[in-house]
Amino acid sequence: MNAHPQPAEDGANAEHATPSGPPPARLLRLPEVINRVGLRRSAIYQRMSEGRFPKSRSLGPKCTVWVEEEIDAWIRGIADRGG
Template identity: 75%
Template sequence: MNAQPQQNDDRSSESNSLPPAPPPARLLRLPEVIDRVGLRRSAIYQRMSEGRFPKSRSLGPKCAVWVEAEIDQWISEIAKGGS
């Protein structure tokens, strides 16, 4: 009978200390973007063409979306006084 000493498995406590995974990226449709930024559709598309607003992504011929994190970052930059 070969009895081996039991080893404490400290890995379980390490996995509990990992930071939580970030939430999945969320996509916003134009009406929500308009509500969040306070700009009209034409102003959003004008600024996108000038490179002063996050670009939309096309999900189909009549479906444009924006990445929520990019819109949030743009809002933060505006709030800090950026353009």
């Protein structure tokens, strides 16, 4: 039995081939969201309740996360509007 990975058709090692799709979604905890957007916790939750900030997701009773791409899109939207 051959323990070495077989090369892919293009000659690359199939085990180390890079995926052709987008990178996997990343989840951000509140401290990282605060650092990225420059808002305090209270301002983030206020804007969320007003529908002006991406909604958080609950992963458990004490674990709240945001989808990185939604935060990045919100930042781009602020930059595109000029403030």
